[in-house]
Amino acid sequence: MSRYTPLVQQLIDALRILPGVGPKSAQRMAFSLLERNREAGLQLGTALSAAMTKVGHCQQCRTFCETALCHICTDPARALDGIICVVGSAADQLAIEQTGQFKGRYFVLQGYLSPLDGIGPQDLGLDKLSTLLAAGGITELILATNPTVEGDATAFYIAELCHKHQVSVSRIAQGIPVGGELEFVDGTTLSHAFSGRKVF
Amino acid sequence: MHAELWPAFILHSRPLGEDKLILQLLLPEQGRVSAVVRKRQGKQRLALQPFQPFMLQLSGRTELKTVKSIDEAAAAFLFSGKVLYSGIYLNELICRLWPDNLAAEQLFNLYQHSLQQLMLVQQGSGELEPCLREFEFALLTELGQPIDWQQDADGNPLNTAWCYQWQHEQGFVAAANGFAGMHLLNIGNGQWQSADTRRCAKQLSRQILAPLLGSKPLASRALFEGG
Numbered sequence: 559m560s561r562y563t564p565l566v567q568q569l570i571d572a573l574r575i576l577p578g579v580g581p582k583s584a585q586r587m588a589f590s591l592l593e594r595n596r597e598a599g600l601q602l603g604t605a606l607s608a609a610m611t612k613v614g615h616c617q618q619c620r621t622f623c624e625t626a627l628c629h630i631c632t633d634p635a636r637a638l639d640g641i642i643c644v645v646g647s648a649a650d651q652l653a654i655e656q657t658g659q660f661k662g663r664y665f666v667l668q669g670y671l672s673p674l675d676g677i678g679p680q681d682l683g684l685d686k687l688s689t690l691l692a693a694g695g696i697t698e699l700i701l702a703t704n705p706t707v708e709g710d711a712t713a714f715y716i717a718e719l720c721h722k723h724q725v726s727v728s729r730i731a732q733g734i735p736v737g738g739e740l741e742f743v744d745g746t747t748l749s750h751a752f753s754g755r756k757v758f
Numbered sequence: 759m760h761a762e763l764w765p766a767f768i769l770h771s772r773p774l775g776e777d778k779l780i781l782q783l784l785l786p787e788q789g790r791v792s793a794v795v796r797k798r799q800g801k802q803r804l805a806l807q808p809f810q811p812f813m814l815q816l817s818g819r820t821e822l823k824t825v826k827s828i829d830e831a832a833a834a835f836l837f838s839g840k841v842l843y844s845g846i847y848l849n850e851l852i853c854r855l856w857p858d859n860l861a862a863e864q865l866f867n868l869y870q871h872s873l874q875q876l877m878l879v880q881q882g883s884g885e886l887e888p889c890l891r892e893f894e895f896a897l898l899t900e901l902g903q904p905i906d907w908q909q910d911a912d913g914n915p916l917n918t919a920w921c922y923q924w925q926h927e928q929g930f931v932a933a934a935n936g937f938a939g940m941h942l943l944n945i946g947n948g949q950w951q952s953a954d955t956r957r958c959a960k961q962l963s964r965q966i967l968a969p970l971l972g973s974k975p976l977a978s979r980a981l982f983e984g985g
Contacts, residue, residue, distance in 0.1 A: 578775045673850050673977030674770045674782075707808045711846060711981060712840045744805040746834045 566592070616676055618690070620683050621648050621666040636663050640697035644687070644699070646670055646704055654702060662700075670708035671715060679715065687716065691723040701729040705750075761815040761826055764788070766808060767869065768808050769849040779806060781825070782853055783814075784869060789862040790852065791816070795825035800853055809845055809873060810834035821858075835873045840982065841880045844890055847978040848872060855970055858901070865900050868893065888950040889958065894963040895945075903966070905929070907946025924965055937962055 560567050566588060573584040602723070615621065618626035620636035623629075643664035645651045647750055651664050667682040690696065697721050703709035713729060720727035733751035734743055743751075770782040774794060783791045793816055795806060806828075815826040832978055837845050848869065856862065872893040878884035907913055911928040918940040922930035930942065941958035950956060 615980070671981060673846055673981065674853055675772070676977055678977055678980045706845065707842070710838065711842055714842060715981060718839075721962045738803075739801070742801045742803055744803060744829050746807070746810065746836065749833070 607701075614718050615668075619664045619666055620668060620686070621651055621664065630663055636661060637695075640695055641700060642690075642696050642698075643700040643702050645702045646709065646712075650702065650704075660700075667703075667712065670703065670706070671712045672708045682712070684715065684719065688723070691719060691725050696725050699725055699727045701727065703729075705732050705747075761817055763813050763815055765831060765866070766812045767866075768806060768810065768812070768813050770808070771806060771852055780822075781806065784852060784856075784866060786863045786866040787861055788816075789860045789865075790856050790858060791823055792821065793818075793823040793825050795828060799828060803821060804828060804830070805834070807834065808849055809837060811870075835877050837876060837880055840886060841876050843978060843981040844876055844879075844886060845873065846981065847890070847976065850976055851897060851967075852980045854976070855897065855967075862900075867964060868896050868900070885950065887956045888948075891945070891956070891959040891963055892948075893948075894967065895959075898952065899967060901970070906964070907942055915948065918943060925963060926966075 562570065566675075567586045569591075570581070570584045572684065573579055573587050574581065575580050579587070591602075606651075613622050614624065615744055616623045616631055617626050618631040619620075619628060621628050621630075641660075641664055642665055643654065643660055643662060644665045645654065646667050646669065648666055648668070654660050663684075665687055671677060671679065671682065691699070699716070701713045701716060703713045708732050717727050717729075729744055731754050733754060734740065734747065740748070749750065764785050764787065766783045768781050769784055769790070769814045771779045772975060777797050779795050781793050781795055783793055785791055797804075797806065811831040811834075812828050813831045814828040816823040817826045818824045835845070837892045850870070852865070856865065859915050874887060875884060875889040875892075876886075879886050879889060895973045898905060906929050907916070910922060910932060911925060912931075916922070916930065917932075918938075920932050920939045921934065921936045922939060922942060923933040923936040925931050930937070937958050938954075941952070941955040942962075944950070944952060944955040945959050945962075950959075
């Protein structure tokens with residue numbers, strides 16, 4: 559027998575789908591909303607259902623948006639240099655946008671190639687990326703995938719697509735994080751930092 | 759009691775909340791083990807990635823262990839391109855085929871040896887296919903399905919001029935067509951120069967692995983096919 563009434567149980571179960579939310583947190587959230595925040599709870603419900611039904615993917619770069627093309631893909635200024643940056647997630651895209659360093663367009667994979675998780679090239683829209691490369695107009699593709707085994711595999715796969723379509727391809731540098739201490743950095747990062755050293 | 763230090767490789771990892779991972783590990787004595795690890799061990803930031811030899815301590819009595827401490831034991835194998843796909847393929851094979859809680863001393867050595875071989879391929883002094891085939895056939899031996907490259911199912915020596923079919927649980931059976939005896943002997947002797955021998959080995963390993971893998975195909979093969 560459930561300890562909760564059916565609707566409360568339903569709410570707790572629904573909240574548990576959120577990343578990092580276990581049964582205790584879900585219970586706390588549910589009770590908090592019911593006890594003193596019903597208005598905000600209703601807003602949450604409305605926002606959730608609106609976003610889940612109306613937010614889709616940009617037809618060109620696959621990032622989340624409600625229109626056919628996102629604001630970056632519709633901005634002609636961002637297509638001027640023909641550079642496209644491939645990132646793993648919308649969160650990665652946002653992190654790069656915040657640096658203000660990159661003025662080109664993106665391609666958001668929404669994941670990485672991971673055979674053990676059953677994620678293959680089709681799941682990442684790589685066929686779409688291939689079509690984009692074949693269409694021409696792209697002068698350089700920058701790989702900004704995570705420096706993990708899955709991120710590396712994805713990068714190599716995309717690099718091969720670029721070679722096939724004769725588009726030049728680069729990958730963002732790997733090295734010591736700002737504010738980091740050499741002593742506590744892992745060996746692989748250190749060796750990347752050494753092999754990628756720059757004239758100073 | 760002081761927990762023992764074990765050599766280990768990470769085969770796969772999945773995030774667990776913000777700061778933890780669930781690792782699929784390969785250890786010599788314990789075999790394939792699932793364990794939770796914190797991404798940061800104090801100030802130390804570790805690259806918790808496959809193809810990196812680790813030494814670690816495990817705790818816990820349930821199926822899901824906890825990594826108490828983990829340290830790099832040697833430099834990581836830095837693979838790229840097809841060699842990286844191959845490493846991922848080895849990991850997928852082990853995760854799919856190696857039973858839970860089965861000691862893996864031989865497999866661990868075999869895996870480590872194959873990674874070293876792959877490193878040679880990466881450096882341009884070795885060939886990819888023999889490395890993969892030797893791992894597959896040795897893995898089959900470890901799984902209790904050794905292949906006799908000298909004799910057929912009736913105990914007669916394999917004949918270079920004959921063809922053979924592979925029969926599950928029996929071995930090679932002489933047939934009108936199939937795998938050429940010459941290639942099978944080549945495989946057994948580690949003679950990989952002929953492209954036909956390599957093709958024969960690939961077809962044979964796929965045939966023998968297929969029933970073990972069931973209806974779900976190996977996803978890492980898709981990496982080789984595209985690009």
